[in-house]
Amino acid sequence: MATHILFRGPQERNDCWQTMFAKALPSVVWHHWPNVEDKAAIEVIIAWKLPRDYQQDYPNLRVIFSVGAGVDQLNLDTVPEHIKVVRMLDPGIAKGMAEFIALHVLNIHRDTFHYINANKTATWKQLPTKATSQRRVGILGLGNLGQVAANSLLALGFSVNGWSRSAKQLEGVRCFSGMEQLEAFLSQTDVLVSLLPLTVHTQGLLNNKTLSQLPQGASIINVGRGEQLVTQDLLTLLDEAHLCFAVLDVFEHEPLSESDPLWSHPNVLVTPHIAAITQNESAGKVLVENVLRYINGQTMIGTVDRKAGY
Numbered sequence: 001m002a003t004h005i006l007f008r009g010p011q012e013r014n015d016c017w018q019t020m021f022a023k024a025l026p027s028v029v030w031h032h033w034p035n036v037e038d039k040a041a042i043e044v045i046i047a048w049k050l051p052r053d054y055q056q057d058y059p060n061l062r063v064i065f066s067v068g069a070g071v072d073q074l075n076l077d078t079v080p081e082h083i084k085v086v087r088m089l090d091p092g093i094a095k096g097m098a099e100f101i102a103l104h105v106l107n108i109h110r111d112t113f114h115y116i117n118a119n120k121t122a123t124w125k126q127l128p129t130k131a132t133s134q135r136r137v138g139i140l141g142l143g144n145l146g147q148v149a150a151n152s153l154l155a156l157g158f159s160v161n162g163w164s165r166s167a168k169q170l171e172g173v174r175c176f177s178g179m180e181q182l183e184a185f186l187s188q189t190d191v192l193v194s195l196l197p198l199t200v201h202t203q204g205l206l207n208n209k210t211l212s213q214l215p216q217g218a219s220i221i222n223v224g225r226g227e228q229l230v231t232q233d234l235l236t237l238l239d240e241a242h243l244c245f246a247v248l249d250v251f252e253h254e255p256l257s258e259s260d261p262l263w264s265h266p267n268v269l270v271t272p273h274i275a276a277i278t279q280n281e282s283a284g285k286v287l288v289e290n291v292l293r294y295i296n297g298q299t300m301i302g303t304v305d306r307k308a309g310y
Helices: 012-026 091-107 113-121 144-155 181-186 231-239 282-293
Strands: 002-010 028-032 042-047 063-066 084-086 136-140 160-163 174-177 191-194 220-221 243-248 268-270
Touching: 002 012, 002 091, 012 028, 012 282, 042 282, 091 113, 091 144, 091 191, 091 220, 091 243, 091 282, 136 144, 136 282, 144 160, 160 181, 174 181, 231 243
Parallel strands: 002 028, 002 042, 042 063, 063 084, 136 160, 136 191, 160 174, 191 220, 220 243, 243 268
Antiparallel strands: none
8 A cells, every 4th residue: 555755845855855765665655745636645744844734634644754853843732642753863964963063163172263353353362272182062962963973072082071861871971961960061061062952841941040050261052942042141141251152053033133133243153054954865765764664563763752852
Protein backbone atom coordinates (compact mmCIF):
# COMPACT_ATOMS: atom_id res chain seq x y z
CA MET A 1 0.00 0.00 0.00
CA ALA A 2 1.41 3.39 -0.97
CA THR A 3 2.46 5.95 1.65
CA HIS A 4 1.51 9.51 0.72
CA ILE A 5 3.91 12.28 1.81
CA LEU A 6 3.29 16.02 1.65
CA PHE A 7 6.30 18.34 1.58
CA ARG A 8 5.92 22.03 2.32
CA GLY A 9 9.04 23.92 1.30
CA PRO A 10 11.09 25.41 -1.54
CA GLN A 11 11.08 23.92 -5.03
CA GLU A 12 14.80 23.10 -5.10
CA ARG A 13 14.58 21.03 -1.93
CA ASN A 14 11.37 19.42 -3.12
CA ASP A 15 13.00 18.29 -6.37
CA CYS A 16 16.01 16.87 -4.54
CA TRP A 17 14.01 14.92 -1.98
CA GLN A 18 11.37 13.75 -4.41
CA THR A 19 14.12 12.25 -6.59
CA MET A 20 15.78 10.57 -3.60
CA PHE A 21 12.50 9.03 -2.44
CA ALA A 22 11.64 7.86 -5.96
CA LYS A 23 14.91 5.93 -6.09
CA ALA A 24 14.94 4.57 -2.53
CA LEU A 25 11.23 4.10 -1.79
CA PRO A 26 9.26 3.88 -5.06
CA SER A 27 6.09 2.94 -3.15
CA VAL A 28 5.96 6.46 -1.68
CA VAL A 29 3.67 8.96 -3.39
CA TRP A 30 5.18 12.44 -3.11
CA HIS A 31 3.16 15.67 -3.05
CA HIS A 32 4.45 19.24 -3.03
CA TRP A 33 2.19 21.58 -1.07
CA PRO A 34 -0.31 22.95 -1.92
CA ASN A 35 -0.86 20.55 -4.81
CA VAL A 36 -2.79 17.67 -3.23
CA GLU A 37 -5.83 16.08 -4.88
CA ASP A 38 -6.73 13.58 -2.16
CA LYS A 39 -5.92 15.20 1.17
CA ALA A 40 -7.27 12.22 3.11
CA ALA A 41 -4.45 10.08 1.66
CA ILE A 42 -1.69 12.12 3.35
CA GLU A 43 -0.03 10.27 6.23
CA VAL A 44 3.24 12.21 6.49
CA ILE A 45 4.00 15.93 6.37
CA ILE A 46 7.55 17.24 6.02
CA ALA A 47 7.76 20.97 6.80
CA TRP A 48 9.33 23.79 8.80
CA LYS A 49 5.92 25.30 9.55
CA LEU A 50 2.66 23.44 9.20
CA PRO A 51 -0.05 24.37 6.68
CA ARG A 52 -2.96 26.25 8.16
CA ASP A 53 -5.88 23.99 9.22
CA TYR A 54 -3.72 20.92 8.64
CA GLN A 55 -5.67 18.85 11.18
CA GLN A 56 -8.94 19.35 9.29
CA ASP A 57 -7.40 19.12 5.82
CA TYR A 58 -5.36 15.97 6.46
CA PRO A 59 -7.49 13.76 8.74
CA ASN A 60 -5.25 10.69 8.39
CA LEU A 61 -1.99 12.44 9.21
CA ARG A 62 0.24 10.23 11.38
CA VAL A 63 3.73 11.82 11.33
CA ILE A 64 5.17 15.32 11.10
CA PHE A 65 8.85 15.65 10.21
CA SER A 66 10.48 18.98 11.01
CA VAL A 67 13.07 20.01 8.41
CA GLY A 68 15.11 21.59 11.20
CA ALA A 69 16.66 20.47 14.47
CA GLY A 70 14.01 22.39 16.44
CA VAL A 71 10.28 21.72 16.71
CA ASP A 72 9.04 24.68 18.78
CA GLN A 73 7.88 26.40 15.57
CA LEU A 74 5.31 23.60 15.18
CA ASN A 75 3.56 24.55 18.46
CA LEU A 76 3.47 21.05 19.96
CA ASP A 77 0.60 21.92 22.29
CA THR A 78 -1.72 22.04 19.28
CA VAL A 79 -0.52 18.79 17.67
CA PRO A 80 -2.76 15.83 18.61
CA GLU A 81 -1.11 13.08 20.67
CA HIS A 82 -1.69 10.41 18.02
CA ILE A 83 0.53 12.30 15.56
CA LYS A 84 4.25 11.62 15.98
CA VAL A 85 6.59 14.61 15.70
CA VAL A 86 10.16 13.97 14.55
CA ARG A 87 12.99 16.48 14.54
CA MET A 88 15.76 16.51 11.96
CA LEU A 89 19.01 14.89 13.02
CA ASP A 90 20.93 15.82 9.90
CA PRO A 91 24.71 15.41 10.20
CA GLY A 92 24.98 18.38 7.84
CA ILE A 93 23.20 20.58 10.40
CA ALA A 94 25.49 19.39 13.19
CA LYS A 95 28.60 20.01 11.07
CA GLY A 96 27.45 23.49 10.08
CA MET A 97 26.58 24.39 13.65
CA ALA A 98 29.95 23.17 14.92
CA GLU A 99 31.69 25.28 12.25
CA PHE A 100 29.75 28.41 13.21
CA ILE A 101 30.41 27.93 16.92
CA ALA A 102 34.11 27.19 16.44
CA LEU A 103 34.48 30.22 14.15
CA HIS A 104 33.04 32.64 16.67
CA VAL A 105 34.63 31.08 19.73
CA LEU A 106 37.94 31.62 17.92
CA ASN A 107 36.93 35.18 17.01
CA ILE A 108 36.24 35.91 20.67
CA HIS A 109 39.35 34.06 21.81
CA ARG A 110 41.63 35.96 19.40
CA ASP A 111 39.94 39.34 20.02
CA THR A 112 38.72 39.70 16.43
CA PHE A 113 35.80 41.90 17.46
CA HIS A 114 38.10 44.18 19.45
CA TYR A 115 40.26 44.68 16.38
CA ILE A 116 37.26 45.29 14.11
CA ASN A 117 36.19 48.09 16.44
CA ALA A 118 39.78 49.38 16.61
CA ASN A 119 39.86 49.56 12.80
CA LYS A 120 37.00 52.04 12.88
CA THR A 121 39.10 54.50 14.90
CA ALA A 122 42.50 53.61 13.38
CA THR A 123 43.67 52.45 16.80
CA TRP A 124 46.87 50.38 16.84
CA LYS A 125 46.83 48.43 20.09
CA GLN A 126 47.97 44.88 20.63
CA LEU A 127 46.06 42.82 23.18
CA PRO A 128 47.62 39.97 25.18
CA THR A 129 46.76 36.46 24.00
CA LYS A 130 46.30 33.23 25.89
CA ALA A 131 46.34 29.54 24.99
CA THR A 132 43.08 27.87 24.02
CA SER A 133 43.47 25.59 27.03
CA GLN A 134 43.09 28.67 29.24
CA ARG A 135 39.75 29.65 27.64
CA ARG A 136 36.72 27.92 29.16
CA VAL A 137 33.85 27.37 26.73
CA GLY A 138 30.54 26.38 28.26
CA ILE A 139 27.88 24.70 26.12
CA LEU A 140 24.27 24.92 27.28
CA GLY A 141 22.62 21.83 25.83
CA LEU A 142 24.45 18.55 25.28
CA GLY A 143 22.18 16.99 22.71
CA ASN A 144 23.35 15.94 19.26
CA LEU A 145 24.37 19.46 18.20
CA GLY A 146 26.03 20.24 21.53
CA GLN A 147 28.08 17.07 21.50
CA VAL A 148 29.38 17.63 17.96
CA ALA A 149 30.23 21.25 18.82
CA ALA A 150 32.00 20.18 22.02
CA ASN A 151 34.18 17.70 20.15
CA SER A 152 35.14 20.37 17.59
CA LEU A 153 36.16 22.76 20.37
CA LEU A 154 38.11 20.05 22.18
CA ALA A 155 40.04 19.41 18.96
CA LEU A 156 41.07 23.08 19.00
CA GLY A 157 42.38 22.71 22.54
CA PHE A 158 39.70 24.65 24.42
CA SER A 159 38.64 23.73 27.93
CA VAL A 160 35.01 22.64 27.46
CA ASN A 161 32.23 22.44 30.03
CA GLY A 162 28.68 21.36 29.31
CA TRP A 163 25.30 21.71 30.98
CA SER A 164 22.11 19.77 30.40
CA ARG A 165 18.83 19.23 32.26
CA SER A 166 19.68 15.60 32.98
CA ALA A 167 23.11 14.16 33.75
CA LYS A 168 25.29 13.25 30.77
CA GLN A 169 28.82 12.06 30.23
CA LEU A 170 31.00 13.20 27.34
CA GLU A 171 34.68 12.37 27.07
CA GLY A 172 36.87 15.39 27.67
CA VAL A 173 33.96 17.57 28.82
CA ARG A 174 33.21 18.52 32.40
CA CYS A 175 29.48 17.99 32.62
CA PHE A 176 26.98 19.80 34.85
CA SER A 177 23.26 19.10 35.08
CA GLY A 178 20.08 20.40 36.65
CA MET A 179 19.20 23.89 37.80
CA GLU A 180 21.12 23.31 41.03
CA GLN A 181 24.39 23.11 39.06
CA LEU A 182 23.67 25.92 36.58
CA GLU A 183 25.36 28.68 38.60
CA ALA A 184 28.50 26.59 39.10
CA PHE A 185 28.60 25.93 35.35
CA LEU A 186 28.14 29.61 34.46
CA SER A 187 30.75 30.81 36.95
CA GLN A 188 33.37 28.71 35.12
CA THR A 189 32.48 29.83 31.60
CA ASP A 190 34.41 32.44 29.60
CA VAL A 191 32.42 31.92 26.39
CA LEU A 192 28.83 30.74 26.77
CA VAL A 193 27.25 28.89 23.84
CA SER A 194 23.49 28.33 24.07
CA LEU A 195 22.18 25.39 22.08
CA LEU A 196 19.13 24.70 24.21
CA PRO A 197 15.75 23.88 22.65
CA LEU A 198 12.91 26.26 23.44
CA THR A 199 10.70 24.92 26.22
CA VAL A 200 8.79 26.38 29.16
CA HIS A 201 11.95 25.75 31.20
CA THR A 202 14.34 27.58 28.86
CA GLN A 203 12.24 30.59 27.84
CA GLY A 204 13.90 33.69 29.31
CA LEU A 205 16.62 31.57 30.93
CA LEU A 206 19.40 33.91 29.78
CA ASN A 207 18.52 36.93 31.88
CA ASN A 208 20.26 39.41 34.17
CA LYS A 209 20.48 36.91 37.01
CA THR A 210 22.00 34.04 35.04
CA LEU A 211 24.19 36.14 32.74
CA SER A 212 25.58 37.99 35.78
CA GLN A 213 26.83 34.63 37.05
CA LEU A 214 29.29 34.52 34.16
CA PRO A 215 32.77 35.88 35.01
CA GLN A 216 33.38 39.53 34.17
CA GLY A 217 34.58 39.81 30.57
CA ALA A 218 32.73 36.69 29.41
CA SER A 219 31.02 36.54 26.03
CA ILE A 220 27.92 34.80 24.71
CA ILE A 221 26.97 33.00 21.50
CA ASN A 222 23.25 32.28 21.13
CA VAL A 223 22.34 29.74 18.46
CA GLY A 224 19.47 28.13 20.38
CA ARG A 225 16.30 30.21 20.28
CA GLY A 226 15.81 33.97 20.58
CA GLU A 227 13.09 33.61 23.22
CA GLN A 228 15.66 32.23 25.66
CA LEU A 229 17.51 35.55 25.82
CA VAL A 230 16.26 38.69 27.56
CA THR A 231 17.78 41.16 25.13
CA GLN A 232 17.62 44.24 27.35
CA ASP A 233 19.42 42.38 30.15
CA LEU A 234 22.16 41.42 27.70
CA LEU A 235 22.55 45.00 26.49
CA THR A 236 22.72 46.28 30.06
CA LEU A 237 25.47 43.83 30.98
CA LEU A 238 27.40 44.70 27.81
CA ASP A 239 27.13 48.43 28.57
CA GLU A 240 28.26 47.80 32.14
CA ALA A 241 31.27 45.83 30.77
CA HIS A 242 30.32 42.74 32.73
CA LEU A 243 29.98 40.98 29.39
CA CYS A 244 32.37 41.59 26.51
CA PHE A 245 30.78 40.40 23.25
CA ALA A 246 27.66 38.70 21.97
CA VAL A 247 27.13 36.76 18.75
CA LEU A 248 23.39 36.34 18.14
CA ASP A 249 21.96 34.18 15.37
CA VAL A 250 18.39 33.72 16.64
CA PHE A 251 15.79 36.23 17.76
CA GLU A 252 12.31 36.31 19.24
CA HIS A 253 11.00 38.06 16.12
CA GLU A 254 12.62 37.30 12.78
CA PRO A 255 13.71 39.05 10.70
CA LEU A 256 15.14 41.41 13.30
CA SER A 257 13.62 44.89 13.06
CA GLU A 258 15.84 47.50 11.39
CA SER A 259 15.36 49.73 14.44
CA ASP A 260 16.47 47.10 16.94
CA PRO A 261 19.37 48.37 19.11
CA LEU A 262 21.24 45.12 18.63
CA TRP A 263 22.20 46.21 15.09
CA SER A 264 24.08 49.28 16.26
CA HIS A 265 25.72 47.98 19.43
CA PRO A 266 29.51 47.87 18.88
CA ASN A 267 29.91 44.63 20.83
CA VAL A 268 27.14 42.64 19.17
CA LEU A 269 27.32 40.65 15.94
CA VAL A 270 23.95 39.84 14.40
CA THR A 271 23.67 37.00 11.89
CA PRO A 272 20.36 36.15 10.16
CA HIS A 273 19.64 32.65 11.54
CA ILE A 274 22.29 30.98 9.39
CA ALA A 275 24.39 29.09 11.96
CA ALA A 276 23.19 25.75 10.62
CA ILE A 277 21.19 25.18 7.45
CA THR A 278 19.59 21.86 6.58
CA GLN A 279 21.65 20.23 3.82
CA ASN A 280 19.44 18.68 1.15
CA GLU A 281 21.50 15.56 0.42
CA SER A 282 22.37 14.52 3.97
CA ALA A 283 18.95 15.46 5.35
CA GLY A 284 17.25 13.59 2.51
CA LYS A 285 19.05 10.39 3.51
CA VAL A 286 17.87 10.82 7.10
CA LEU A 287 14.28 11.34 5.92
CA VAL A 288 14.35 8.28 3.67
CA GLU A 289 15.59 6.13 6.55
CA ASN A 290 12.98 7.50 8.94
CA VAL A 291 10.09 7.11 6.50
CA LEU A 292 11.19 3.50 5.96
CA ARG A 293 11.11 3.05 9.74
CA TYR A 294 7.60 4.50 9.78
CA ILE A 295 6.44 2.16 7.04
CA ASN A 296 7.92 -0.83 8.91
CA GLY A 297 6.42 0.22 12.24
CA GLN A 298 9.82 0.94 13.81
CA THR A 299 10.82 3.77 16.15
CA MET A 300 11.86 6.82 14.16
CA ILE A 301 15.16 8.57 14.92
CA GLY A 302 14.54 11.95 16.52
CA THR A 303 11.00 11.28 17.73
CA VAL A 304 10.05 14.10 20.09
CA ASP A 305 9.33 13.47 23.76
CA ARG A 306 6.18 15.56 24.29
CA LYS A 307 6.85 15.99 28.01
CA ALA A 308 10.38 17.25 27.48
CA GLY A 309 9.42 19.33 24.44
CA TYR A 310 12.26 18.05 22.23
